[in-house]
Amino acid sequence: MSEMIKNALxxxxxxxxxxxxxxxxxxxxxxxxxxxxxxAPRISKATPDMNKIVENIxxxxxxxxxxxxxxxxxxHHFRNGDYLVNMVIHEVAKMGIxxxxxxxxxxxxxxxxxxxHIENGVVTGIETSGLRxxxxxxxxxxxxxxxxxxxxxxxxxxxxxxxxxxxxxIAFIAAPAADHYGNVNGVEGPxxxxxxxxxxxxxxxxxxxxxxxxxxxxYPASPISxxxxxxxxxxxxxxxxxxxxxxxxxxxVTKNPLELLIAEKAxxxxxxxxxxxxxxxxxxxxxxxxxxxxxxxxxxxxAEEIKGSFVSGGITGHSVxxxxxxxxxxxxxxxxxDLKAVESIKHNPNHMxxxxxxxxxxxxxxxxxxxxxxxxxxxxxxxxxxxxxxxxGSNGIIMGASGGHSDTAAGAKLxxxxxxxxxxxxPIVVDEVTTVITxxxxxxxxxxxxxxxxxPRRKDLEELFKAAGLDIMSIHDLKDVAExxxxxxxxxxxxxxxxxxxxYRDGTIIDxxxxxx
Amino acid sequence: MKKLRRTMLFVxxxxxxxxxxxxxxxxxxxxxxxxxxxxxxxxxSARDLLVEALKSIDYKDCEIFARVNPLxxxxxxxxxxxxxxxxxxxVRLPMSETxxxxxxxxxxxxxxxxxxxxxxxxxxxxxxxETAKGVLNAEKIAVASSRMIGISFGAEDFTRTIxxxxxxxGEELFVARSKIVLAAAAAGIDAxxxxxxxVDDAKGFRKExxxxxxxxxxxxxxxxxxxxxxxHDVFTPSQEDVDKAxxxxxxxxxxxxxxxxxxxxxxxMIDAPVVxxxxxxxxxxxxxxxx
Numbered sequence: 001m002s003e004m005i006k007n008a009l010x011x012x013x014x015x016x017x018x019x020x021x022x023x024x025x026x027x028x029x030x031x032x033x034x035x036x037x038x039x040a041p042r043i044s045k046a047t048p049d050m051n052k053i054v055e056n057i058x059x060x061x062x063x064x065x066x067x068x069x070x071x072x073x074x075x076h077h078f079r080n081g082d083y084l085v086n087m088v089i090h091e092v093a094k095m096g097i098x099x100x101x102x103x104x105x106x107x108x109x110x111x112x113x114x115x116x117h118i119e120n121g122v123v124t125g126i127e128t129s130g131l132r133x134x135x136x137x138x139x140x141x142x143x144x145x146x147x148x149x150x151x152x153x154x155x156x157x158x159x160x161x162x163x164x165x166x167x168x169x170i171a172f173i174a175a176p177a178a179d180h181y182g183n184v185n186g187v188e189g190p191x192x193x194x195x196x197x198x199x200x201x202x203x204x205x206x207x208x209x210x211x212x213x214x215x216x217x218x219y220p221a222s223p224i225s226x227x228x229x230x231x232x233x234x235x236x237x238x239x240x241x242x243x244x245x246x247x248x249x250x251x252x253v254t255k256n257p258l259e260l261l262i263a264e265k266a267x268x269x270x271x272x273x274x275x276x277x278x279x280x281x282x283x284x285x286x287x288x289x290x291x292x293x294x295x296x297x298x299x300x301x302x303a304e305e306i307k308g309s310f311v312s313g314g315i316t317g318h319s320v321x322x323x324x325x326x327x328x329x330x331x332x333x334x335x336x337x338d339l340k341a342v343e344s345i346k347h348n349p350n351h352m353x354x355x356x357x358x359x360x361x362x363x364x365x366x367x368x369x370x371x372x373x374x375x376x377x378x379x380x381x382x383x384x385x386x387x388x389x390x391x392x393g394s395n396g397i398i399m400g401a402s403g404g405h406s407d408t409a410a411g412a413k414l415x416x417x418x419x420x421x422x423x424x425x426x427p428i429v430v431d432e433v434t435t436v437i438t439x440x441x442x443x444x445x446x447x448x449x450x451x452x453x454x455x456p457r458r459k460d461l462e463e464l465f466k467a468a469g470l471d472i473m474s475i476h477d478l479k480d481v482a483e484x485x486x487x488x489x490x491x492x493x494x495x496x497x498x499x500x501x502x503x504y505r506d507g508t509i510i511d512x513x514x515x516x517x
Numbered sequence: 518m519k520k521l522r523r524t525m526l527f528v529x530x531x532x533x534x535x536x537x538x539x540x541x542x543x544x545x546x547x548x549x550x551x552x553x554x555x556x557x558x559x560x561x562s563a564r565d566l567l568v569e570a571l572k573s574i575d576y577k578d579c580e581i582f583a584r585v586n587p588l589x590x591x592x593x594x595x596x597x598x599x600x601x602x603x604x605x606x607x608v609r610l611p612m613s614e615t616x617x618x619x620x621x622x623x624x625x626x627x628x629x630x631x632x633x634x635x636x637x638x639x640x641x642x643x644x645x646x647e648t649a650k651g652v653l654n655a656e657k658i659a660v661a662s663s664r665m666i667g668i669s670f671g672a673e674d675f676t677r678t679i680x681x682x683x684x685x686x687g688e689e690l691f692v693a694r695s696k697i698v699l700a701a702a703a704a705g706i707d708a709x710x711x712x713x714x715x716v717d718d719a720k721g722f723r724k725e726x727x728x729x730x731x732x733x734x735x736x737x738x739x740x741x742x743x744x745x746x747x748x749h750d751v752f753t754p755s756q757e758d759v760d761k762a763x764x765x766x767x768x769x770x771x772x773x774x775x776x777x778x779x780x781x782x783x784x785x786m787i788d789a790p791v792v793x794x795x796x797x798x799x800x801x802x803x804x805x806x807x808x
Contacts, residue, residue, distance in 0.1 A: 257742035258538055422537065449541050485537055485574070 009387065009436055013509045014498065019125070019147045023501070026510040029410050029442050034363050034507070039164025042207045044232065052182050054233045057091045057212065061170070063233060064208040066092065069099045070169040073206060075199035076106035076129070077174070077335060078191065081245025084174040084212055086113045087237070093122040101125030103166050105157060105198040105356065106401050109133030110245065118144050127166060129154060130391060130401020140397040140499050143515045149398075149500045151391060151513075153437075154334070155360025155367060155407035156505035158201040162357065162364070165507065171206035173199050173231075174240045178213040179221040182231025186336075186353075187223065187346035189215030191241040194336025194345045195315070196225040200355035203230040214240045225353060251316040251338045253295050254288025258420060258449055263292030265471070266376060266418045266447040271300065272468035273414050273461060275373045278306055282328075283313040283408055284376035286337045289418055291318055293376050301327045312359065312368050313404055315351070320344040323351060332368050334359040334404075360407035362505045369404070369411030377405050379419040379446075381433040384475050386440030386455050388417060389433035391502065394426050396434055396492035396516040398500060406438040407505050414444050414461070421448040426489060427482030429453075429475060434492060435502060436511040446475065453478045493517040519797070520580060521545045521804040522667065522707050523736040523752045524745050529554035530567040530583070537574060542742035545804070546580040551596050552587070552611050560592045564599055571603040582607040582643060588621055597622070601629050606640050609669070613644035614651040619661035626664065638664055643709070647671035648678045652693045655700035667707035669738060670697045673714070685721055687728065698733040707735035716741040726751045753805035754798045762802070765795035 002014040007025035016022050024032065054060045072092075074085050085104065090113070092100055098121045102114070106129040115138045117123045126149040131139060138144045152160060160166045175196075177188035186196040191214065203209050203226045211226070212235045220228075254260060266289075270276060276297065284290035295318065301308065302325070311319045312332040317340030322328050324344075331351040336342045345351045360369045380400060381389040388409075393399040409415040419428050429446065444461055446453045453475035454462040465472050473481075493516070500513030526544035528535045530551050539547050549570070555563045567583065583605050585596035597608060610622050619642060626640045642664045646652055652675065659668050672683060672690050681689040694710065701708035710729035713722045726748050729737050737748050754762070765787055772780040780787045802808035 257542065260743070261541060424534065449538070 007508070007510065009385075009439060009510065011436065011511045013512060017148060017498070017501070020150070020501070024508040026439070026504050026508040029439055029504075032506045032508050034163065036163060038162050039167070039205065041205055052231065052234045053180055054235050057088055057235055057237070058095065060210045060233045060235050061088075061091060061095065064170045064210065066095065066097055066170065068097055071101040071103050071125070071167055073166075073168040073171045073202045074102065074104040075173065075196070075202065076104060076108065077186065077193040077196060077198060078241040078246045080108040080110045081191070081242035082108065082110055082174060083239060083241050084172055085111050088172050089114060089117050089123060093117055093120065098122055099124045101127065103127040103168060105154070106130050106403075107132070107135060109135070111135055115144065126150075127152060129157065129403055131398045132400070136398040140392070140513060141516045143497060143499055145499065148498045148512070151402050151437075151500055151502045153360065153402045153406045153505045154198070154356050154404040155362055155369060156402075156503055156507065158355065158357035158361045159363045159505065160503070160507060161201050161205045162361070163507065168202060168206035170208045170210060171199075171202035173203060173209065173211045173226060175211045175213040175226070177215045177217050177221060178211045178234055179217050179219040180234060181219055182209075182211050182228040182234050183219070183221040183224045184211055184213075184226040184231070185221050185223050186225055187342060188217060189213070191215070191243055191246055192342050193246050194342040195333040195353045197334035197354055197359060198356050199226060201357050208232050210235060212237055212240055214238060247336060247342060248338050250340065251286055251291060251318065252288065253291045253318070256288065259289040260292055261449050262418050262420060262447060263289045264296065265449070265452060266293045266416055267296035268468065268470060269416060269445060269447055269452055269465060270297065270374055270376075270414070272464050272470055273374070274464060275414055276300065276306065279309045280306075280373045281309045281371060282311050282374045283372055283412070285378050286314050286316050287378055290376050290378065291316065293418070294318055294322070298322055298325075298327060312354075312372065313408065315341045315345070317341055320351070323348065332359070360404050360411070360505070362407070362410070367407070367411065369407045372408060372412035373414065375408040375412035375415040377409060377415060377417055377438070379417045379428065381428055381430055382417055382419065382443075382446050383430050383433045383440070384479055386443040386446065386475065387433050387436045388438040388440075388443060389435045390437050392435045392513060394489070396494060396514070398513060402437050402502070406442065409438045409442040410505065415442060417443055417446045419446070419448060421450045421478065421482045422486060425486050427479065427486045429479040429482050430489070431479070435513055437502060439504070439510065446478070448478060450481055451478055519800060521736075521800055522580070522709060523801075523804065524748045525582065525669070525709055525736060525738045526742065526745065527554070527584075527712065527738060527740050530563040530570075531555055531559050533566060533570075536566070536570045539742070540576050540579045542745050544579065544739065544742075544745050545736065546582055547576065548582040548584050548609055548738070550584045551592070552584045560586065564592070564596055568599050568603040571600065571605055580607065581605065582609045584609040584611055584645070587612045588618070588625070594625060597625055598629055601626070601640055602633060607643060607666070608640060609643040609645055611645045611647065611671070612651070612674075613646055613658050613668070614648055615654050616657040616661035619644055619658055619665070623662040623664055640664065641666045643667045643669055645669045645671050646697060647674035649675065650678075652696055655697050656703065659700040659704035659706060665704065665706050667709055667735070668697055668701050669709035670694055670711045672711035687725065694729075694732055694734070701735075702733065708733065710734040710737040712738045712740050713744070714740065716743060719747070723747050723751065749805060752801055753807065754801050756807070758798050759802045759808055762795040762798035763808070765791060766799060
């Protein structure tokens with residue numbers, strides 16, 4: 001094994017990995033400064049007589065010059081309803097191609113068939129925001145992939161693509177609607193998913209771009225999210241996804257009393273911070289308790305006639321309600337989460353689509369995350385240094401996704417983690433998280449049902465919370481309260497084998513994921 | 518000063534999650550249920566679980582009750598023995614129909630206290646009245662033992678025994694609820710109102726809590742943490758009442774320090790019921806955090 005070095009969080013990082021290359025150790029959230037130039041795709045040529053329509057996926061692969069060792073990219077706007085990743089890799093396997101790297105903005109449990117393709121050597125590399133289900137188990141427990149997967153955040157991925165660290169040979173874009181010349185939008189057709197934000201960077205930087213759709217519209221598509229100038233081929237198939245897995249009918253606010261209590265405490269903390277004022281911006285996850293925080297905020301804004309600037313991130317019907325009620329000026333949307341959000345982005349000009357780079361890339365000239373005032377994030381585990389894990393479960397297996405967690409935590413003026421202190425018999429505040437996704441220096445406070453811990457770096461915030469009479473305690477006390485009820489959990493038993501690298505948004509390695517025994 | 522028992526939150530003793538988390542919602546009391554919420558085949562395991570919970574979890578200011586199985590079932594006596602040994606000090610006895618029911622429990626408790634070397638009478642009883650017969654015997658039940666700290670009303674079984682349907686208006690319960698309040702008041706103990714089953718009907722719930730307060734109940738049994746705040750809210754006295762109560766208490770203290778027998782405030786005499794009411798309001802105000 002390669003020589004190991006300790007990064008700024010004390011995590012052991014290999015200096016080099018065969019097939020991936022030299023690794024940079026994480027030095028701090030804002031320390032690393034890139035000095036390279038941006039990468040660029042090959043120049044194309046399109047003559048007036050060229051026909052972009054191709055009869056099937058196989059033909060598009062042939063035309064793109066598919067060969068062993070290539071990197072294919074995919075987006076996850078279809079979430080667990082995606083058919084395209086499996087369709088394309090199945091075709092690649094049938095052609096006898098090997099050694100493919102999948103660079104996806106995220107993978108879901110629907111992508112379980114990849115296990116077989118990994119075992120057969122068709123797929124030898126995976127770069128993603130997260131993994132779920134059996135694929136996560138096969139990689140973390142069974143070690144089916146020789147090369148570690150690379151976990152990137154939603155901002156880190158466009159950064160890596162623009163920097164040329166991810167060289168996409170062919171980008172496959174699942175398109176809810178497309179015209180014959182490759183213009184794509186996400187708001188029409190049976191698989192309408194709204195924003196196409198995660199696919200935009202792929203289209204811009206891949207050498208070849210293939211649009212796959214089951215819903216052709218007359219030229220020119222309107223609106224256009226991904227333009228013809230970036231697209232090589234268009235493939236029409238019968239079905240590219242299952243609408244049921246793509247967007248939910250309506251995302252619901254939690255009714256669980258414990259989650260509501262946590263949300264209420266988080267809301268009080270947000271108010272105590274003094275940031276809820278005219279022109280403020282806000283983002284929260286789309287889980288039940290996060291939505292509940294937004295709901296409390298909405299009532300306050302109505303009662304006090306406060307008008308905010310924007311809500312960003314994954315957008316739900318609840319954000320749409322706040323836009324339509326005039327509580328926020330704008331929605332900045334990288335991904336729609338329900339049908340109401342899809343309808344809204346289609347019709348409301350103040351509901352704006354944004355690319356993943358615009359949203360969260362730390363190495364462009366300014367991303368939306370940097371303009372956030374308040375961010376509410378969740379956690380699978382938080383440790384006494386405020387580091388957060390959202391990727392590996394209590395058994396050490398990859399079951400979640402990095403998402404925009406570290407990006408928004410770094411960017412926002414106030415980033416609050418909300419989590420129950422106990423999940424079943426597991427304490428959530430621990431000595432050391434299994435895997436660090438978000439470094440503690442970017443987290444300001446942890447809100448649980450049994451108390452709020454403020455990061456000692458934020459003395460100012462602690463004073464404000466104290467003045468508001470909030471239930472604050474040290475993170476160590478919070479951990480003790482949890483452990484008193486649950487006992488101290490045993491450490492997860494792992495081997496030395498590294499099955500995953502967690503890349504921080506700036507491209508440095510913040511942690512590794514070891515194979516579970 | 519009397520304990521606040523505005524809310525008694527039912528928690529099935531088979532749900533470890535709720536057993537750990539219940540105090541976070543700050544009910545005045547928690548009732549761990551071994552009776553209706555627990556199926557026959559789980560009676561032993563739930564009891565074991567509750568014994569461990571009582572030994573290991575610090576419930577701080579929350580007053581802990583257990584609704585044991587009736588003593589005429591094969592589980593009742595063992596419930597009481599195991600739980601008192603684990604530290605339980607308040608037993609809620611379901612289906613209290615006669616003073617004999619209470620006396621039986623009283624005798625059992627005296628026996629257990631002796632065995633464990635506890636002071637006689639440290640374990641208290643809350644009698645749950647859930648039948649027509651129980652309602653008619655309420656006065657006797659309320660004074661059946663010096664351990665009595667309250668009687669509670671269970672409307673679900675009660676309506677069944679009188680052959681009525683439970684309605685949102687609650688007309689069928691009016692006499693029974695009033696009788697229980699009177700019996701408790703005469704005995705100087707608390708009357709606790711019945712549960713409200715429709716947890717999604719916030720409006721209906723508030724109305725029922727308001728009527729409970731109006732009738733004279735000290736508190737209400739609740740089945741969902743979401744109901745707690747409404748009860749506490751309804752039972753929070755107005756600022757005007759609090760101010761007046763504080764003046765009454767101050768006047769008494771002043772009179773006592775001066776050795777005066779007759780106490781008056783604003784030219785009116787303060788008698789015992791006025792004092793009791795003032796004390797109750799001050800307790801409620803402190804519980805609500807407004808004093």
